[in-house]
Amino acid sequence: MKAKKRVAVHVSHFSWFEVFLSFLVMSLVAAVPGLLYGQHNWHVVFSVYSLWYALYWVIVALVFVGFTAWQRYRSMDRPLRELSDAAERVASGDFSVYLQPLHSPANYDYLDAMFANFNTMVAELGSIETLSDDFVANVSHEFKRPLANIEGYAQALQLPNLSEKDRLQYTTTIIQATQQLSSLVTNVLRLSKLQNQTIKPQLELFDLNTQLTRVVLDHDAMLEAKSLEMAIELPEKLELTSDAALLRVVWQNLLRNAIKFTSVHGQISLKAVQTKTAVVVSFQDTGEGMSAETQRHLFDKFYQGDSSHASEGNGLGMAMVAQILHLVNGEIQVTSAIDQGSTFTVTLPLTQEK
Template sequence: MKRILRTAGRIIILLVFTAFLWLAAHLIVQGFGVIWPILLTPFVEQILTLWLVFGLLFLTMFIFSKSARKRHHAIWDSLTATIKQMSSGNFTAAASRKMEKIERDHPVTKLADELSTLAAELSEMEKLKQEFISNVSHEIQTPLTSLKGYAHLLKKPDLSYEERGRYLHIIETETERLSKISENLLKLTALERQTEPIQKKPFRIDKQLRRTILTCEPEWSAKQIEFLIDLQESYVYGDEALLSQVWMNLIHNAVKFTGEGGRISVKITDLPEAAAIEIADNGIGMEPEQAERVFERFYKADKARNAGGSGLGLSIAKKIAELHGGSIEVESKRGEGTLFRVILPADPHETNS
């Protein structure tokens, strides 16, 4: 309907314009008739008016086509410049190019705007890639520097047995840290590419959480942390092995950032067709701007959270939750603790008790 109305409108405008040209041509010919009344018979007057209308139409078309050519050239030049900048890797400059207002109605404008949007997205991806490479380099360089330094110290002939053992222990620890970084990077890459299929099945999430808490007992017992558990029987539908990594990471972080004699609570809440698992502590907490970035790769909120770890655990946990059609969110306040809430789809075949 819109296309029909638009076409009808153009036809009406063309007819009105032609009528205007005919009137203008008729007035011009009549003006000549006043000067040379003998030469202009009614027939000649009609012929001259007709040819003058054609002449005015041609002149109008020529003026508009010349203007349109300049406009088209400007559009294609802008589009070509954007493509050249993108091909050379200059995504930031390509993203900043926008079509002029005079070109807004041109069909190619939409393509040019889409290219600018694509360039902006590629520019953001390039920044993320550079940041990722920088973070990886930093995380790997730190243990490598330690390994090099302590390996050099081991060359000293006058080292005592205790010093040699301590240096070897540090080298072993840093080697394990490098191995963990590599393992987590490979794991996150595999999850993002989904090269390994997720083996989903219904299982008791409350039992899995209890097992994870017991596995971490040496850590929280050493700090005399109190665990408050509210785990009623509850089913979810997912990959048990992958979800185990989520709970291990969240509970490990809660223990790490909770002080001596602190408190950690683990709770399951049944939602419509889903289960919400909350793991909360009364540890050091985070600022709001830090909590917003806590799921980014290699992000560490502050120096206190730099002790150990690679900054990949929460990124992996978030990706696993998303692959299950769920989500993970965080609430935190500096000095008051942190709460992680994981929402997972319930088992479609079982009813939560």
């Protein structure tokens, strides 16, 4: 998506000093007749020229009122009108609006704070629009790939004189593509529910040791397929109050990610420790590691740092991990370097209020 240019809209700042100065000037102007004629002569002048004196005061009052109205318009009405116009532009879908506060953040008044908050809101709305466009584009791309495989191999199955070996291979490829589509749909729906907080954490006290062990056993075939060594270091007893079902998804994705990027005959280590207030679970592998750029985008939807593994996933696993940990008040840290493996460290509160 093409980045939009930000438009600076300069606004005026309300100054109490200017109001006081204008009041002082008007007061001095009103006192000019008294200063010119003196206190004693002024009574004589006033009795003779009372009508002109009244007219003089009307003129002074009109000038003062007009100046005050102009000052109010310049310092309040105009910027508020500009804010209203900017809001209308945002409502019509233009997120390039930017209201420039006159003062530095340390000297903000209520108008400056209003403009700063407005700018933050517009920037967030623009980001949401960008993410929405990118999400649609990425989903479309991810659907096209398995659909193209299904279409291509389905047409190939119609070829005459096709050998039984080729027929079996094409059928297997079609089944794998449909499974990939099913997984993509499931993950998109699950991630959508997580982001919209449709899924609420179901807190319960459960045995984390048992859960981690079962997750490893469920992936035993994948580990054996690449001859990977799995090292597990868990305390004798480790209980946690959290959402067991959601955390199982976290461990599954972290382990699959480690298997995916670890070369044959490599090693994966699973370690869990308990502190006074938290549980720390880490997955460490001897895989190919990640660049700093990959680490920055690792938890973005559909991001896959290594295109050579793109067919093995859909780029939603790490995004789901981040969303789940956010829901259960957890944190995740990544330490990695190219050709030096990666370590994913998850920190979870030991107890939570239901």
